[in-house]
Amino acid sequence: MNMMFGLPEHVVVATAGVWGLLLAATLLVLFLHWRWPGRYSELIDRTASWWWMIGAFTLAIVLSQTAAIVFLAFISYLALKEYLSLIPTRRIDRGLLLFAYLAIPIQYYWAADDWYTMFIVFVPVWMFLFFPALMALRGDTQGFLRAVGTLSWGLMLTVFCLSHMAMLLVSGEVYNPVAGGVGLLFFLVVLTQFNDVAQYTWGKLFGRHKVTPLVSPKKTWEGLAGGVLTTVLLAAALGPYLTPMNWQWSALAGAVLGIAGFLGDITISAVKRDLGVKDTGGLIPGHGGILDRVDSLTYAAPAFFHFFRYFFTP
Secondary structure, three states: OOEEOOEEHHHHHHHHHHHHHHHHHHHHHHHHHHHOOOOOHHHHHHHHHHHHHHHHHHHHHHHOHHHHHHHHHHHHHHHHHHHHHHOOOOHHHHHHHHHHHHHHHHHHHHHHOOOHHHHHHHHHHHHHHHHHHHHHHOOOOOOHHHHHHHHHHHHHHHHHHOOHHHHHHHHHHHHOOOOHHHHHHHHHHHHHHHHHHHHHHHHHHHOOOEEEOOOEEEEEHHHHHHHHHHHHHHHHHHHHHHOOOOHHHHHHHHHHHHHHHHHHHHHHHHHHHHHOOOOOOOOEOOOEOHHHHHHHHHHHHHHHHHHHHHHHOO
């Protein structure tokens, strides 16, 4: 593969395309704000936040693979921190949360080392067994089952699931001659985020029939279908350029990302409904918290990683 600025040439061109699209969207939003003052303030906040998010992601992948892994681990840390700040925690268990945070660098080390066997069992097996045993040794059984369930599930969602992005980045170096691991990561992240925007846009324009009115009232079948179809078309176009997949396999991967992203979104929405909060945090103006922004990736990252591993690795 040809390299440019230390990255595969195809990734550089695709990244420039994303920045160009963001610039065009910003100009459109500014025009709407000028034409109808005060009407699109939330959209302005969302667009401004996209500049920071895309800038941080671009900087991370440009610097080095190690920098990208550290950046992804930091995203997991922020997501877990938001999650733990929302769920009810027993006073006796608060000291144990240190071990939950320590699981992040360990899990991402397995990814950085491309040690798939440890990567795939560390959180789902060893941390899953470690936390209830440690809680039981402390001797308080009041609320034990709820405490074990919420902590284990949160660790799975924010650390294990999201760490598949780092594993994809590292392992993809071997199995993607077109654009390396960074090409696979770019394909995953950009298409998943684009799917969110597409489903929101189609839902706004044509949404009539709600999918889960009690969980996410704004999600409609029209938005879901339009978003997934749009993501499939974009995946079919980008896949052969960034991955070893032809357009048919890329389209199938786009469908996997579209559906998985939707499921991740409504799962976090269900958590927020249960806890009675609108957003998981306020770190990203117009978007909410980190967990609000990566909710789709909690499902899409492992779904795409294992899709690619099953069909395109020996």
